Amino acid sequence: MLDGKEKETFRSELMELGFDAARFTDLSPVASKRLEDWIEQGYHADMDWLRKSIEKRLDPSLVLDGACSVIMLGVNYFPGESGAAKQERWGKYSLYEDYHDTVLKGLKSVGRLLEERFSLEPTDYRYYVDTGPVMERGWAAASGMGWQGKNGMLISKTHGNWLLLATVLTRAPIEPDPPVMKRLQSEPSRAELGALCGKCRACIDICPTSAIVEPGIINANRCISYQTIENKGVIPREMREGIGSRIFGCDICLDVCPWNRFATSGKQLLLSSRYGICELSLLDILTMEIETFREVFRRTPIKRLKLRGLLRNACIVAGNLRFYEEWGDFGDSEWMERVKTALVALARYPEAMVRPHAVWALYRLFGSAAEMALKTCRSVEEDESTLDEYRWWNRAKGTSSAETSRMLR
Numbered sequence: 001m002l003d004g005k006e007k008e009t010f011r012s013e014l015m016e017l018g019f020d021a022a023r024f025t026d027l028s029p030v031a032s033k034r035l036e037d038w039i040e041q042g043y044h045a046d047m048d049w050l051r052k053s054i055e056k057r058l059d060p061s062l063v064l065d066g067a068c069s070v071i072m073l074g075v076n077y078f079p080g081e082s083g084a085a086k087q088e089r090w091g092k093y094s095l096y097e098d099y100h101d102t103v104l105k106g107l108k109s110v111g112r113l114l115e116e117r118f119s120l121e122p123t124d125y126r127y128y129v130d131t132g133p134v135m136e137r138g139w140a141a142a143s144g145m146g147w148q149g150k151n152g153m154l155i156s157k158t159h160g161n162w163l164l165l166a167t168v169l170t171r172a173p174i175e176p177d178p179p180v181m182k183r184l185q186s187e188p189s190r191a192e193l194g195a196l197c198g199k200c201r202a203c204i205d206i207c208p209t210s211a212i213v214e215p216g217i218i219n220a221n222r223c224i225s226y227q228t229i230e231n232k233g234v235i236p237r238e239m240r241e242g243i244g245s246r247i248f249g250c251d252i253c254l255d256v257c258p259w260n261r262f263a264t265s266g267k268q269l270l271l272s273s274r275y276g277i278c279e280l281s282l283l284d285i286l287t288m289e290i291e292t293f294r295e296v297f298r299r300t301p302i303k304r305l306k307l308r309g310l311l312r313n314a315c316i317v318a319g320n321l322r323f324y325e326e327w328g329d330f331g332d333s334e335w336m337e338r339v340k341t342a343l344v345a346l347a348r349y350p351e352a353m354v355r356p357h358a359v360w361a362l363y364r365l366f367g368s369a370a371e372m373a374l375k376t377c378r379s380v381e382e383d384e385s386t387l388d389e390y391r392w393w394n395r396a397k398g399t400s401s402a403e404t405s406r407m408l409r
């Protein structure tokens with residue numbers, strides 16, 4: 001068993017590889033019921049891969065036979081004092097090259113370190129950053145890296161909400177670190193969500209789509225992060241207004257957390273910043289061609305959304321301009337005319353998934369005047385979801401005047 005001074009030396013070696021936090025735990029019983037309940041409630045939306053890997057997620061020895069330790073590693077991605085720290089439009093993690101790739105480089109070095117230090121073979125450990133069948137926040141809480149807040153995030157006393165997590169399962173026995181709260185040590189399977197939140201409920205109250213259904217429990221169907229990143233199809237109409245000005249991901253419930261006041265930026269050795277993304281204007285995005293998309297979002301997590309996903313999200317942001325002006329000036333008629341032209345072009349975009357969102361945005365921004373602009377598009381439309389969008393606005397027109405003005409505002 002690695003413990004005492006040797007364990008601390010090992011921790012320092014891990015930190016030298018670029019990680020901002022390194023903690024250890026063993027494979028004590030886990031809070032399994034929570035994941036099962038969450039999936040049973042349908043809170044996983046269409047992320048069926050979570051349900052399919054449920055056994056492995058609950059029992060790491062099914063991922064690595066004979067595993068006895070979990071090494072939890074954290075990478076602080078807080079962008080410091082830069083403008084990227086203050087913007088709300090892009091999930092902060094997306095303003096870096098894809099961490100799945102950059103942190104993986106650090107994990108490969110951890111593998112080599114494990115082999116040297118414990119005389120292990122590559123088959124004696126497995127590592128993941130986000131993509132593996134492991135409950136990274138649960139293990140991070142068990143290791144004492146932090147605790148899970150009412151916003152569901154693993155919150156660290158020193159890094160706030162800004163740690164990306166990576167996991168190494170290994171057959172090397174390492175003495176577990178204590179959790180943040182003693183109570184969690186004696187009853188790890190009952191780890192308390194929101195353990196150090198006290199009476200605060202800022203994240204629950206601020207979530208614009210009421211996605212935090214209980215402290216620490218997120219209904220992904222209602223979460224902007226899910227809708228703008230993971231949903232690969234049409235975003236439900238009732239979710240669109242709540243998305244506001246956020247084009248990819250959502251940090252609202254993270255930004256508001258008072259524990260962030262202790263956070264500083266990290267080493268950034270396993271990250272490569274792309275803060276320039278914040279400079280893109282809404283029109284840049286609404287009129288973006290595939291070559292520019294590939295160039296601008298090369299190696300970033302946004303690349304996986306594909307151009308059609310980004311255009312879909314941009315249409316929603318445009319449809320919300322009246323209420324959220326971070327992306328432009330609703331009162332500037334010349335600029336709005338350019339937005340209109342871009343949206344009309346997207347209402348006949350070759351990939352059908354984009355079109356209902358463009359129609360939605362045009363009606364929201366220009367009310368009945370959108371009808372004229374969309375006349376030709378509508379006459380040739382064959383996609384059912386887009387036709388449904390036209391029908392919906394038509395019905396809205398036919399309702400009582402108070403209701404119509406609400407829907408066509």
Ligand code: B12
Nearest residue numbers: 030034091130136138152153154164165191218225249250
């Ligand atoms: C699916 C997923 C999502 C979904 C669902 C989110 C959710 N709350 O479950 C969506 C797409 C909405 C999402 C959004 C985001 N995500 Co996400 N996501 C994941 C993923 C792949 C699985 C999470 C999961 O299993 N959810 C199911 C619920 C039931 O599990 P849970 O959140 O882990 O919480 C339960 C367990 O911890 C359990 N538990 C309690 N105690 C213990 C003890 C032990 C030992 C164990 C095993 C379990 C356990 O009880 C908890 C409550 O049910 C993880 C990576 C991973 N493999 O873990 C990243 C991950 C959670 N996401 C991450 C991030 C950064 C985000 C976003 C901030 C991205 C963004 N800017 O838009 C948002 C934040 C939304 C939020 N407030 O949670 C980070 C979080 C880092 C951190 N410090 O917490 C992770 C860990 C990825 C990573 N490797 O860094 N995400």
Ligand code: SF4
Nearest residue numbers: 207223224250252253
């Ligand atoms: S990420 Fe955004 S939408 Fe999701 S729970 Fe947090 S505040 Fe709500």
Ligand code: SF4
Nearest residue numbers: 149150197200203257
């Ligand atoms: S905002 Fe408040 S309630 Fe939410 S996680 Fe942070 S401390 Fe907890």
